[in-house]
Each structure stands twice: as structure tokens, then as C-alpha cells.
Amino acid sequence: MPAKRLSVVVTRRLPEAVETRMTELFDVTLRDPDTRMSRDELAAAMRAADVLVPCVTDQIDANLLAQAGDRLRLIANYGAGVDHIDVATARQRGILVSNTPGVLSDDTADMAMALILAVLRKMPEGISEMMGGNWQGWSPMAHLGRRVGGRRLGILGMGRIGLAVARRAQAFGMQIHYHNRRRLRPEVEAEVEATYWESLDQMLARVDVLSINCPHTPSTFHLLNARRLKLMKPSAVIVNTSRGEVIDENALVRALKGGELAGAGLDVYEHGVEINPTLRELPSVVLLPHMGSATIEGRVEMGEKVILNIKTFADGHRPPDQVVPGLL
Known part of the structure; x- marks a missing residue:
């Protein structure tokens, strides 16, 4: 019997190639339309998913993490910066955090x-x-x-x-x-x-x-x-x-x-x-409207890193781009 696929919630629209590959590998809930999630929506997503894929527009603080429940195990951030995520609190709750360094x-x-x-x-x-x-x-x-x-x-x-x-x-x-x-x-x-x-x-x-x-x-x-x-x-x-x-x-x-x-x-x-x-x-x-990393190639490569982090986690290993609080 095949292993159960991870439940993944993505908070914003990503390049089509990235969303397609995620759908092939995981049980994915995509964001449509491409609007910023409210705190209530983020809390609900964190309770429903094994993996959350947020980005810089999502503020994931200690209060929000307290509402996550026991299912969420990985926050696979779509982006290199993680200042919008309380990484230390996530770690205390047993939730790993990964990012996408280098590609941008x-x-x-x-x-x-x-x-x-x-x-x-x-x-x-x-x-x-x-x-x-x-x-x-x-x-x-x-x-x-x-x-x-x-x-x-x-x-x-x-x-x-x-x-x-x-x-x-x-x-x-x-x-x-x-x-x-x-x-x-x-x-x-x-x-x-x-x-x-x-x-x-x-x-x-x-x-x-x-x-x-x-x-x-x-x-x-x-x-x-x-x-x-x-x-x-x-x-x-x-x-x-x-x-x-x-x-x-x-x-x-x-x-x-x-x-x-x-x-x-x-x-x-x-x-x-x-x-x-x-x-x-x-x-x-x-x-400029925060467009420093806005290239098609960069966005796709970010998605590929997110997928690799989730896939590695699903296989029982540490995500290659895991963020360690003490090194921030």
C-alpha cells in the first residue's frame, strides 16, 4: 500500500510549473485567487496541513503558531528571508522551517x-x-x-x-x-x-x-x-x-x-x-515595488527548492535548507 501523501497548503499562487509538480507529489491545496491570506485563514491552513508553504507576506508569529495544532510539521518558506516567521517558537513546537537560499x-x-x-x-x-x-x-x-x-x-x-x-x-x-x-x-x-x-x-x-x-x-x-x-x-x-x-x-x-x-x-x-x-x-x-527577485527563472528555482525541502522531509530526512534559529 503506497505511503500517504503529505498534505501541503500554499498561501500564494506560484509559477504553473511549480504548482503542477507539487500536485504530482503531494496532496496540495493551492491559493486561488492570488490574495494574501488573513490570519484566520493562515491558522486554519496550519491546522489542516502537514506542510505550510508561506511567503514574505505571511506573518507567522508565536500567537499564530499556538493555533497550529499537532499536525503541522514543516513550514517550507517560499523565499530566503525568514524574518516573518518566529523560527524559535516553531522549533519549540516541533515544527521545522526551511527556506530557499542562493537562487535569488x-x-x-x-x-x-x-x-x-x-x-x-x-x-x-x-x-x-x-x-x-x-x-x-x-x-x-x-x-x-x-x-x-x-x-x-x-x-x-x-x-x-x-x-x-x-x-x-x-x-x-x-x-x-x-x-x-x-x-x-x-x-x-x-x-x-x-x-x-x-x-x-x-x-x-x-x-x-x-x-x-x-x-x-x-x-x-x-x-x-x-x-x-x-x-x-x-x-x-x-x-x-x-x-x-x-x-x-x-x-x-x-x-x-x-x-x-x-x-x-x-x-x-x-x-x-x-x-x-x-x-x-x-x-x-x-x-520599486519589492521586485528585486522578480524573475521567472528565480521564481521557478525557488519553487524547486521548496519541493526538494518537502520531498526530503517526506522521505524522513532533514530538509537541506532547514533554518536553525541560533544561526540567524
Whole structure:
């Protein structure tokens, strides 16, 4: 008699190829239409399933986990970041958590580089003029941005994505600086000619561009606060493709309005879709709708990792991408 298939609930629509493969392997409940689940719906799903496949829009905290019941055994997150999941509480309740690291590094790094170029070269200003039909022809002093080559790029968080950003920026002639919990191996530093700063404050005072690539954890919440923003040059710009909570968004707005920073390129925001309205009004700011990892290839590869984690778990083994609370 064949083994009973795992019951899997997916909280958002995924690429068709991923959903099809999941349906072949597991007893899957897919999300239709593609809307964010309410807390009540999430609680019901966690009681009904062996495996929950959530994403960044699902806040799975201790109170929600307390409603999960005894059936749920794996939260196979569709995404690398797990700051929306209380991993420690899940572990205490005997629920494993897995994620999808590595597959989005290049896509996110591409977007970080695009934001650096867009902010330094004032691309939105030019696009707005063209789309509005207001262009009167070339002028020597119009849309003057800053040259990318030779700029000092500070990378906050030199993991997979940070290193991918460094490689791209190096090709553009930028000088690479970084701050990280741990210094890279000498051969990796040499590859991108990176300068390590043990002191974040000292690095911030010296860079022209800051790329935020660290995860959101209790220790990184508001890591870029008002005091640290004041350390940066008035000509410096900030790009964030990681998590919005790393920056004190109100302090960032004040710095931009007061001329203490030259610009910002943001793909993520401290309060999700509730963006500080002043950010939309500042011509020096480029805003994107959390699309740093949004490629077809990346989304499919994320799904393949989720499936591998579930299949490995179903076979009685530890998921290859299990998240360990102590390592966050």
C-alpha cells in the first residue's frame, strides 16, 4: 500500500510549473485567487496541513503558531528571508522551517546595481520628462548625475547577494568596501578588491553609495538610524534591496529632505505597503515595488527548492535548507 501523501497548503499562487509538480507529489491545496491570506485563514491552513508553504507576506508569529495544532510539521518558506516567521517558537513546537537560499542572489544583485545606476544618473527624472512629453532637446546642464566609476561603494552585509553586488560594481569601476559580521576569506576579498571595515560607522563616513544587503534580525533593526545616517556624506546615496526594517524610514526621509543625503533607491520599506508619502514626492528617490527577485527563472528555482525541502522531509530526512534559529 503506497505511503500517504503529505498534505501541503500554499498561501500564494506560484509559477504553473511549480504548482503542477507539487500536485504530482503531494496532496496540495493551492491559493486561488492570488490574495494574501488573513490570519484566520493562515491558522486554519496550519491546522489542516502537514506542510505550510508561506511567503514574505505571511506573518507567522508565536500567537499564530499556538493555533497550529499537532499536525503541522514543516513550514517550507517560499523565499530566503525568514524574518516573518518566529523560527524559535516553531522549533519549540516541533515544527521545522526551511527556506530557499542562493537562487535569488544574482537577480537581487542585478536590481541593486540598477538602482545604483538609476539614482546616480537621475534616470527617473529623464523618464518622467520623456513620458510627459516635456523634452525640449539636449542641453549641456540638463539631468546632470554623478559618474559611477571611481565611486566608493559600501556594502552592508557581504553574504551571497552582497558579494554578487560587489562583482557587478567592480565591473563598473567602483571601489568596494564592506561591513559584515565576519570578515571574508582573503582570497574572496582579493577577488573583488574589497576593503573590510570592522566599524560600520567609519565605513559610512567614507562611502559614496551604500548598498544594504543584510537580513532583518533583531540586531539589524534600524541599524541605519538617524545617528548613522548623519555620518554619511551629503553627496552619498543609499540603495536597499534587502529589508525595509534595516533603515529608520522616518529618519531617512528627514535626511533626504534636509539635504543630508543626495538620494535613495528603495525596493523594500519599513512598513510594507504603507510607504512614507514624502518618499514619493522627492525627486532624488527611486521607488520599486519589492521586485528585486522578480524573475521567472528565480521564481521557478525557488519553487524547486521548496519541493526538494518537502520531498526530503517526506522521505524522513532533514530538509537541506532547514533554518536553525541560533544561526540567524
